[in-house]
Amino acid sequence: MIVIDGSSAWRRWFADLVVYRGAFQSLAWRNIRSRYKQASLGMTWAVVQPAVQVLVFTVLFGRMVKVPSGGVPYPVFALVGLLAWNLFSKVVSDGAVSLVVNQGIITKLFFPRIYLVLASGASALVDAAVTVVLLVILMAAYHIAPTIRILLALPVLAGVLLFSFGFAALLAAVNARWRDVQHTIPFVLQIGLFVTPVIYQNSFVPARWRWLMALNPLAGLIEGFRSALLGMPLSSPWLVEVSLVVSALMTILGVWLFRRSEATVVDVV
Amino acid sequence: MTAPLAVRLEHVTKTYRIPRPDAPRVKDYLRRPGWAFRARKTQDVSALRDVTFDLQEGEILGIIGRNGAGKSTLLKVLSRITSPTSGRVTMRGRVASLLEVGTGFHPELTGRENIYLNGMLLGMSSRQVGLVYDQICEFASVGDYINVPIKRYSSGMKLRLAFSVAAHLRADIMIIDEVLAVGDAEFQRKCLGVMEDVGRTGRTALLVSHNMSAIEALCTRVIWLDHGEIRQVGTADEVVRSYLRTGLHAVNSTDQVIDLSKATRGFRLGIAHLSEIAFHRVGVPAEREPWRVKFGEPFGLDIGLSVSRDVPGVVVGIGIRNERGEDLLTSHSSDCIVMFEGASRPTRARVLVNAPWLRPGTYFLEVSVISGSQLLDRVADAACLQVEEVSSDGAPLLSLKKGPLSPMWSWHLE
Numbered sequence: 001m002i003v004i005d006g007s008s009a010w011r012r013w014f015a016d017l018v019v020y021r022g023a024f025q026s027l028a029w030r031n032i033r034s035r036y037k038q039a040s041l042g043m044t045w046a047v048v049q050p051a052v053q054v055l056v057f058t059v060l061f062g063r064m065v066k067v068p069s070g071g072v073p074y075p076v077f078a079l080v081g082l083l084a085w086n087l088f089s090k091v092v093s094d095g096a097v098s099l100v101v102n103q104g105i106i107t108k109l110f111f112p113r114i115y116l117v118l119a120s121g122a123s124a125l126v127d128a129a130v131t132v133v134l135l136v137i138l139m140a141a142y143h144i145a146p147t148i149r150i151l152l153a154l155p156v157l158a159g160v161l162l163f164s165f166g167f168a169a170l171l172a173a174v175n176a177r178w179r180d181v182q183h184t185i186p187f188v189l190q191i192g193l194f195v196t197p198v199i200y201q202n203s204f205v206p207a208r209w210r211w212l213m214a215l216n217p218l219a220g221l222i223e224g225f226r227s228a229l230l231g232m233p234l235s236s237p238w239l240v241e242v243s244l245v246v247s248a249l250m251t252i253l254g255v256w257l258f259r260r261s262e263a264t265v266v267d268v269v
Numbered sequence: 270m271t272a273p274l275a276v277r278l279e280h281v282t283k284t285y286r287i288p289r290p291d292a293p294r295v296k297d298y299l300r301r302p303g304w305a306f307r308a309r310k311t312q313d314v315s316a317l318r319d320v321t322f323d324l325q326e327g328e329i330l331g332i333i334g335r336n337g338a339g340k341s342t343l344l345k346v347l348s349r350i351t352s353p354t355s356g357r358v359t360m361r362g363r364v365a366s367l368l369e370v371g372t373g374f375h376p377e378l379t380g381r382e383n384i385y386l387n388g389m390l391l392g393m394s395s396r397q398v399g400l401v402y403d404q405i406c407e408f409a410s411v412g413d414y415i416n417v418p419i420k421r422y423s424s425g426m427k428l429r430l431a432f433s434v435a436a437h438l439r440a441d442i443m444i445i446d447e448v449l450a451v452g453d454a455e456f457q458r459k460c461l462g463v464m465e466d467v468g469r470t471g472r473t474a475l476l477v478s479h480n481m482s483a484i485e486a487l488c489t490r491v492i493w494l495d496h497g498e499i500r501q502v503g504t505a506d507e508v509v510r511s512y513l514r515t516g517l518h519a520v521n522s523t524d525q526v527i528d529l530s531k532a533t534r535g536f537r538l539g540i541a542h543l544s545e546i547a548f549h550r551v552g553v554p555a556e557r558e559p560w561r562v563k564f565g566e567p568f569g570l571d572i573g574l575s576v577s578r579d580v581p582g583v584v585v586g587i588g589i590r591n592e593r594g595e596d597l598l599t600s601h602s603s604d605c606i607v608m609f610e611g612a613s614r615p616t617r618a619r620v621l622v623n624a625p626w627l628r629p630g631t632y633f634l635e636v637s638v639i640s641g642s643q644l645l646d647r648v649a650d651a652a653c654l655q656v657e658e659v660s661s662d663g664a665p666l667l668s669l670k671k672g673p674l675s676p677m678w679s680w681h682l683e
Contacts, residue, residue, distance in 0.1 A: 004349055004358035026389035030375050037377035037418070108372045109390060110349035263352035266345070267285055 095168025362441025
């Protein structure tokens with residue numbers, strides 16, 4: 001029995017997520033399959049992109065500027081940061097425009113709209129998995145063995161995903177009405193790469209400005225990531241926990257806002 | 270005994286909020302902030318007003334109406350694409366909506382991949398798609414192209430593939446918009462077959478179409494939407510008939526003579542004025558309603574006009590457009606040198622359409638007055654003409670004929 005009226009309960013919303021899971025599979029698969037089509041290098045691109053990034057940052061910041069990397073070889077240090085950052089950046093940039101890009105689909109077919117945001121992040125997850133392989137190879141090359149602390153990488157990764165998808169859902173809802181969002185995202189992400197400790201450490205920032213970094217949950221998460229994988233020290237004890245909470249709040253805010261606009265998003269997109 | 274209820278709509282209303290054209294602009298906020306902040310910035314446009322109806326299981330409901338009458342909005346509300354502003358819809362069973370074929374097709378992916386993706390997007394599980402995969406391929410007849418990206422397909426192949434997936438969808442309630450209006454004649458027949466199948470298997474369907482013959486052939490009941498409201502509900506026969514009678518403007522075209530003086534015009538020069546158009550039968554008893562002819566039957570038109578000034582070389586013309594809005598032909602009084610030479614003020618033009626090359630269907634007539642190359646007056650959709658199918662023995666090959674026109678030429682077989 002399907003009831004359609006202006007209101008809709010959370011319970012119904014979650015029930016739809018289950019009923020329409022096939023649509024999610026379809027959208028996610030479509031996103032992954034089509035990503036590197038008609039590129040002669042194909043999936044190799046998922047390796048080339050982070051590899052070139054690491055190379056450039058190593059030469060520029062590791063060798064020339066000599067950014068301290070806490071005793072860890074700079075390429076490994078940078079790649080751990082880039083793994084989290086690229087995941088965030090791709091999920092946000094693809095997710096925020098997902099409603100607009102798929103206008104043709106959402107005006108013709110029903111399924112929970114949040115699946116578009118999630119599915120558009122699917123290829124970012126594949127890219128991240130490829131980067132993990134690259135990271136394993138690089139760590140082996142530098143003889144860095146992970147300790148049992150590697151298990152802590154899982155909650156940190158979950159935090160990155162929560163923050164990324166929550167933020168993407170929020171932006172997608174706003175972008176459906178005001179396209180200004182999609183014009184803002186590219187340069188905000190560009191600046192974000194430098195104000196987030198991706199290619200440097202938190203401790204590289206002067207102490208009196210460090211509280212500003214705490215506002216950015218990615219700063220804490222990336223630090224947690226380096227702590228889990230490379231055994232680097234945390235700059236303050238509760239940083240990772242606070243970042244996880246902030247990420248969870250972002251997901252709640254994003255989903256709540258997304259749902260508010262969902263029912264009539266087709267009318268304004 | 271009545272079948273159980275499949276769909277129930279209660280007072281469904283949909284209002285769109287659109288920006289007012291006189292809404293304050295950025296400079297108004299600077300110059301006249303007091304006014305700009307208080308001014309109304311949006312206006313409400315209602316696309317559906319208090320629509321209420323029930324649909325029993327196994328019924329096929331046709332929804333007809335002019336462009337902008339709210340048909341698409343109704344389908345969008347029913348398929349949950351957008352929420353109603355107020356009111357309530359309840360549906361029992363699995364719903365599948367086909368507002369378009371090939372939604373979500375990705376040009377870079379192969380036919381095979383797209384069959385799976387589209388099927389799953391429409392609500393099938395990958396296992397269900399797997400079960401009907403071979404049938405889909407066969408129905409689409411794309412052959413070896415199945416493993417080629419669909420951007421390499423012809424548009425016809427893409428359409429066949431898309432429709433084939435949709436045709437193999439199994440749902441209790443199907444919501445279909447104009448899917449039948451695409452493709453060549455052979456493909457349309459296939460589509461009609463699928464639709465008939467929906468009816469035979471006892472599934473419920475809601476169907477929007479401008480193709481009145483399809484509506485009459487398929488639907489057990491028809492709703493006529495007009496300006497967002499239900500104007501008439503009833504059997505396909507009666508609703509379609511009264512819908513077609515109204516013609517495209519408000520003039521009642523069951524009358525033999527249609528008054529054109531109040532019809533809307535795109536432009537007006539003021540020199541000539543088309544006042545009326547009348548239908549009359551030629552060579553057949555006039556006992557049937559006007560504006561309805563059998564396939565191939567001749568008929569005549571009488572066009573009344575007044576020309577206020579002496580203008581040279583007045584020509585009267587009629588144009589025939591089919592229900593898809595395609596202009597089929599134009600005939601001018603100058604074609605057979607019936608032109609008022611020199612300055613003149615004709616008052617009446619008669620045309621005998623002795624062998625209309627029109628297939629069964631609905632046609633709209635346009636009337637115009639021309640002088641030289643100057644259009645003096647024109648009424649689009651002045652009248653609506655129905656060409657009816659002849660009983661089966663009359664034109665058994667009609668279904669094999671392609672194209673919008675069916676000429677009657679003289680043939681000799683030796």
